[in-house]
Amino acid sequence: MDGDIAGMTSPLPFASIFGVLIVALTIAAGLIWVERRLLALWQDRYGPNRVGPFGLLQVMADMIKIFFKEDWIPPFADKWVFILAPAIIVVTVLMSFAVLPYAPGIVVNDLNVGLLFVLGMSSLGVYSVVLAGWSSDNKYSLLGALRAAAQMLSYEVFLGLSIMGVVLLAGSFNLTEIVHAQRGLWFIAPQFIGFVLFLIAGVAETRRLPFDLPEAESELVAGFHSEYSGMKFGLFFVGEYLGVTLISALITILFLGGWLGPVLPPIVWFLIKTFFFIGFFILLRAALPRPRFDQLMNWGWKIMLPLSVANLLVTGAVVVASTPGA
Amino acid sequence: MFSILRTIWDVFLHTFRRRVTVQYPEEKPYLAPRYRGRIILARDPDGGERCVACYLCAAVCPVDCIALQATEDSSGRRYPEFFRINFSRCIFCGFCEDACPTYAIQLTPDFEMGEYLRPNLVYEKEDLLISGVGKYPGYNFWRVSGVQIGGKDKGESEREAPPADIHSLLP
Numbered sequence: 001m002d003g004d005i006a007g008m009t010s011p012l013p014f015a016s017i018f019g020v021l022i023v024a025l026t027i028a029a030g031l032i033w034v035e036r037r038l039l040a041l042w043q044d045r046y047g048p049n050r051v052g053p054f055g056l057l058q059v060m061a062d063m064i065k066i067f068f069k070e071d072w073i074p075p076f077a078d079k080w081v082f083i084l085a086p087a088i089i090v091v092t093v094l095m096s097f098a099v100l101p102y103a104p105g106i107v108v109n110d111l112n113v114g115l116l117f118v119l120g121m122s123s124l125g126v127y128s129v130v131l132a133g134w135s136s137d138n139k140y141s142l143l144g145a146l147r148a149a150a151q152m153l154s155y156e157v158f159l160g161l162s163i164m165g166v167v168l169l170a171g172s173f174n175l176t177e178i179v180h181a182q183r184g185l186w187f188i189a190p191q192f193i194g195f196v197l198f199l200i201a202g203v204a205e206t207r208r209l210p211f212d213l214p215e216a217e218s219e220l221v222a223g224f225h226s227e228y229s230g231m232k233f234g235l236f237f238v239g240e241y242l243g244v245t246l247i248s249a250l251i252t253i254l255f256l257g258g259w260l261g262p263v264l265p266p267i268v269w270f271l272i273k274t275f276f277f278i279g280f281f282i283l284l285r286a287a288l289p290r291p292r293f294d295q296l297m298n299w300g301w302k303i304m305l306p307l308s309v310a311n312l313l314v315t316g317a318v319v320v321a322s323t324p325g326a
Numbered sequence: 327m328f329s330i331l332r333t334i335w336d337v338f339l340h341t342f343r344r345r346v347t348v349q350y351p352e353e354k355p356y357l358a359p360r361y362r363g364r365i366i367l368a369r370d371p372d373g374g375e376r377c378v379a380c381y382l383c384a385a386v387c388p389v390d391c392i393a394l395q396a397t398e399d400s401s402g403r404r405y406p407e408f409f410r411i412n413f414s415r416c417i418f419c420g421f422c423e424d425a426c427p428t429y430a431i432q433l434t435p436d437f438e439m440g441e442y443l444r445p446n447l448v449y450e451k452e453d454l455l456i457s458g459v460g461k462y463p464g465y466n467f468w469r470v471s472g473v474q475i476g477g478k479d480k481g482e483s484e485r486e487a488p489p490a491d492i493h494s495l496l497p
């Protein structure tokens with residue numbers, strides 16, 4: 001170990017920071033359009049296709065609209081926490097993007113504990129939701145926040161455990177090294193159970209459908225962001241889409257060999273794989289109904305957690321057995 | 327568990343289905359001949375107004391969007407002095423068409439009536455009158471009814487016998 005932080009790996013640190021920031025935010029905004037178009041496709045509709053080519057400028061129109069909305073803070077809300085909460089989710093998710101290797105050399109900070117950093121940041125994201133629900137001083141928001149806290153805590157557990165198999169196989173927490181360890185075989189093959197577990201946990205972690213119980217509109221109005229309007233609501237939205245992008249990118253890095261692939265340039269491979277999973281996330285939303293909250297908890301603690309522990313155990317045994325002199 | 331996977335797959339297969347959306351301004355939807363759209367006032371085959379200003383349409387209208395004033399011309403034909411439909415109120419129920427005894431008021435398969443100013447949705451008689459007979463060609467109320475008007479005496483209508491001479495004792 002040469003210190004905690006391996007240092008900037010990019011020759012132009014600020015270029016890569018702004019590059020990643022701009023690309024990530026653009027993708028998150030663009031996902032609003034992608035999601036609406038894909039949902040429409042799977043519901044035999046067109047979706048937004050009027051504003052600009054293929055309706056691409058719909059996002060711009062939505063942005064202009066949301067900027068002009070009244071930014072209302074309820075008089076009964078805890079003002080400063082209320083204002084701070086939406087920022088937390090965007091900041092924590094964006095922090096995670098800093099350690100992701102997109103292609104050889106395209107990484108803001110190639111942290112040697114990158115994976116732990118990502119897990120930690122996604123755990124911090126819970127604060128955003130809980131504080132938003134708490135400061136709103138509204139029963140629906142609070143219920144949403146409670147649900148979010150319980151859901152994130154219980155799914156966080158095996159979100160971490162499910163990727164420990166990958167860490168064992170790669171022998172590193174460094175995401176770049178994890179990608180390099182997949183030169184021979186993508187980890188989706190030896191770690192298929194881990195992949196499925198991580199996918200499910202990832203959906204729950206980003207509070208996407210079908211695990212969107214914290215904001216279940218049929219029960220809780222809009223859950224933790226019931227009281228939010230204008231760009232604060234927009235930030236929750238951007239945070240959610242950033243989360244989807246992050247989980248998709250993480251799946252790509254951990255299980256699908258990141259940028260590895262023939263012929264095409266590495267960054268293209270990375271984007272193809274990432275967008276495949278973003279599409280899959282949206283497909284899940286189009287296809288699946290929301291479970292009941294107790295079902296969600298049962299599923300998490302009674303099925304997913306034992307499975308991930310078993311997966312870790314078997315992977316560990318295989319790694320130990322195949323290491324000479326262990 | 328397998329039903330979940332099957333659902334995901336089934337929804338994915340919708341990628342290859344035809345979309346049901348009709349892209350409206352470019353692609354017009356099919357409207358049946360009896361579609362209840364913009365209301366018109368039809369004319370007789372000989373060009374006269376069919377409306378006899380009986381007020382039945384105004385009476386039956388559930389939203390009271392029809393207003394008219396009856397008057398008579400020199401020949402004794404009743405006709406509306408003004409006839410006004412407020413299309414911002416109209417619900418296109420078609421009751422007026424049902425109520426009309428002379429096939430004058432008719433609904434057409436046209437719904438593109440958007441206006442920027444609400445007062446522009448109030449149609450006067452000259453906006454409503456069309457030059458044709460609408461859905462009922464050949465029908466002429468004044469020819470078939472027994473009402474006496476200038477140029478047509480009693481008993482001179484189509485399929486009408488001359489009136490009985492009540493002063494005559496002949497059979």
